[in-house]
Amino acid sequence: MLAVFGVGCSSDTTEPAAPLSGRTVEIAITDFEFVVPNEVLSSDRIVLLNNDSVDHNLMPLDESFSVDVGAGKTAELPQLAPGKYAFHCHIHPDMMGEIVVS
DSSP: OHHHHHTTOOOOOSOOOOOOOOOEEEEEEETTEEEOOSOBOTTSEEEEEEOSSSOEEEEETTOSOOEEEOTTOEEEOOOOOSEEEEEEOSSSTTOEEEEEEO
């Protein structure tokens, strides 16, 4: 079976694409505050976990997307390209945070 996969391989010297990390990282909401992970890769799956007893939301300041999350629930953010994303909860405007994706 290995011989079958080896047939047709080129000797191209270009670097292979970086594999997906396969990680899940979590932005938690606790006591009306966002708790953001220190390291987020563009290949990570980002989950929003609401530990509060009220509904919340995460929306970048540029309003490029919006993720609602019910009390005690989780929701998934879209895949993010590398960059810095300042965000807030549109339900509770004083809740703000920032995520840096590399």
